[in-house]
Amino acid sequence: MRHIAFAGFLLLAAAAGTAQTGHWQPQPIAGATEPSEVVAHSAASDWRPIAPENLLVMDLADGGRIAIELAPEFAPVHVANIRRLAHAGWWQGASVYRVQDNYVAQWGQNDGGGTRPEGVVEHPPAEYERPTAGLSIHPLGYPDSYAAQAGFVDGWPVGTDPARGSAWLAHCYGAVGVGRDLAPDTGMGGELYAVIGQAPRHLDRNIAVVGRVIEGMPALSARPRGTGDLGFYQVDRGETPVPIRSIRLAADMPAAERPSYEVMRTDSEAFARYVTGRANRGGTFFNVPAGGVDLCNVNVPVRRRAAP
Amino acid sequence: MRHIAFAGFLLLAAAAGTAQTGHWQPQPIAGATEPSEVVAHSAASDWRPIAPENLLVMDLADGGRIAIELAPEFAPVHVANIRRLAHAGWWQGASVYRVQDNYVAQWGQNDGGGTRPEGVVEHPPAEYERPTAGLSIHPLGYPDSYAAQAGFVDGWPVGTDPARGSAWLAHCYGAVGVGRDLAPDTGMGGELYAVIGQAPRHLDRNIAVVGRVIEGMPALSARPRGTGDLGFYQVDRGETPVPIRSIRLAADMPAAERPSYEVMRTDSEAFARYVTGRANRGGTFFNVPAGGVDLCNVNVPVRRRAAP
The missing domain is CATH 2.40.100.10 (Cyclophilin-like)
Known part of the structure; x- marks a missing residue:
């Protein structure tokens, strides 16, 4: 739970860094939740069926x-x-x-x-x-x-x-x-x-x-x-x-x-954290989180769904 | 020549539209020279050998x-x-x-x-x-x-x-x-x-x-x-x-x-027009020029070069 609250705080920081006024400057976030982790810990309600x-x-x-x-x-x-x-x-x-x-x-x-x-x-x-x-x-x-x-x-x-x-x-x-x-x-x-x-x-x-x-x-x-x-x-x-x-x-x-498939709901809090994670890759491989991500590099998560 | 001067004017307009202060809004340019035309009419001095x-x-x-x-x-x-x-x-x-x-x-x-x-x-x-x-x-x-x-x-x-x-x-x-x-x-x-x-x-x-x-x-x-x-x-x-x-x-x-290859010189005026063309596709196919282009969608021109 602490983990999630922390990520929420970071998300606010990211939004502040992307103000549409003034010269945009990436605001990298260290320790953002990895996108795969966001997906792994998402709730069933974070997804919509196709x-x-x-x-x-x-x-x-x-x-x-x-x-x-x-x-x-x-x-x-x-x-x-x-x-x-x-x-x-x-x-x-x-x-x-x-x-x-x-x-x-x-x-x-x-x-x-x-x-x-x-x-x-x-x-x-x-x-x-x-x-x-x-x-x-x-x-x-x-x-x-x-x-x-x-x-x-x-x-x-x-x-x-x-x-x-x-x-x-x-x-x-x-x-x-x-x-x-x-x-x-x-x-x-x-x-x-x-x-x-x-x-x-x-x-x-x-x-x-x-x-x-x-x-x-x-x-x-x-x-x-x-x-x-x-x-x-x-x-x-x-x-x-x-x-x-x-x-x-x-x-x-x-x-x-x-x-049968389902798509992550892009109006969910989980997706907001997923985007922040895509924009701030970390873990043991990355030295520098980007602090930004291209629309087409977000890759809205999709997964197979057990037949209803 | 008129053609080129006109394109130069448009380029300034494009630069104005991308001011780094304030909310960015694409400023589409109708009639920008097609990228392929820029390449076709470039001068030998617009290229550098590899x-x-x-x-x-x-x-x-x-x-x-x-x-x-x-x-x-x-x-x-x-x-x-x-x-x-x-x-x-x-x-x-x-x-x-x-x-x-x-x-x-x-x-x-x-x-x-x-x-x-x-x-x-x-x-x-x-x-x-x-x-x-x-x-x-x-x-x-x-x-x-x-x-x-x-x-x-x-x-x-x-x-x-x-x-x-x-x-x-x-x-x-x-x-x-x-x-x-x-x-x-x-x-x-x-x-x-x-x-x-x-x-x-x-x-x-x-x-x-x-x-x-x-x-x-x-x-x-x-x-x-x-x-x-x-x-x-x-x-x-x-x-x-x-x-x-x-x-x-x-x-x-x-x-x-x-x-043997050569690359378009990115400090050339031809390249500036090429970028404007990439950001404002026109001709008979396109209805709406974008007024912008991604760094990785510019595709710096490269071509084969006759052996020296």
Whole structure:
């Protein structure tokens, strides 16, 4: 208990060090609780389950499985499209056809294919940002190089513009976005990509982010890079897109087969301590805690959940 | 010419928007020159060659080649060690034995091996940061979540602490650091790693960064991830470290075989425009320029150079 109270005190010190007025100077905290310790000692109430309607499961022909949490609060029309596409088996015959180093892996039909399932909106609105009204935002507490403020909403890393009352999902490692052609096209949701390198935050507010990979990243990030422009595989050079066996919504899977996950609640006190720990690594390895952390290096904890 | 003058004006506007006092607000610039255009129209004098003494060439048994620029201005004793180790063939029999997703790929002898070549300092000093005196720092011009100021020194992304007059190499994608045991050990230089994911800047000032990969990242980043703790390959599970064929200093290679590169001068006006372009992507694809960019998303341009 003393341990936790002490960490709470340190957290206040961290907030003071990140005042948004004046020249920002990191205020390193010695002895902050290690992030892994925060997770290990968290309470069940510090976590929220991921609903089967918001969980997309992609199985590749080579055995790889990627689990994606969808974000209907940020891109409702795109997410509804993706649920319908999955339900209709849209991605049968599709593949991972583009892997660009330090950028994205992309999948879908590429050249198009099949009849659009009923109810799928061909031209969704530009769900690139949304009003902050109604959102509970946990501020990161450290500067961001892309947004006036960075923080977390219900498990999602976001950029916000308090002046405009706007928030958007950040292109962190594992973020899943909707491929599109040139503006003002927003993409139907049939072509998706995941970030596999340094967060390309310049894509924020320019593309519909619909979720993030919560398990299985290596099945995308460790693939051979395509040698074509933008990392597209060049089939005539023997580079082979990996076929997709299926992309299913967990809600459409037999209950016994459904994977189940939970995400740390970013409005919990445990998460606040986790962020402080990420910003002030210590233990026997680190000499100097940073006193700051990038939005995309916080890595909101996700874990498997015993079936209910 | 008008084009360039216009870009110069915009650059001043960008600097004004990043005043370090007050609440930072991105100041997006419409019509900034695309980074690729800046590179395409740069002058020969905007580039500096990489000396063969500062170029390390790693060849893997599977045909992969990784080129690394060394940074003697930041870690002179470690770099001198690495040059001696390469000259002595220290890495014969070594391998890439650890690949941790969204973190690092690591190589060396792992369990140790061989006699330390003459002149190699077994316990180098902690070359984790250095005085800014004598350095020409080009400020990034946007906030950083780890340092009071971020910028560039002679082609290298750095964090700086103006109050202490200190600068250090940042752990960006491709940064090469020296593996070590627990503090105060700094590592001899025989075990090296490269960053293959979101910049782990919490390692800054805690490890000796000795260079960065300038070509061949996929030979490390696209490798299968190890399933052991910290991404170590589990040989007893059939995960195979890839053998290293050779690690050579370009200066030790026959002149005809030496690859040759040049780096954009970060003290050039072209580089200032390049940074502005990276912070304000436009063209036909982007709807909204960010008005900011992360230190590790600038990607200082490097290109092959015709043999002199």
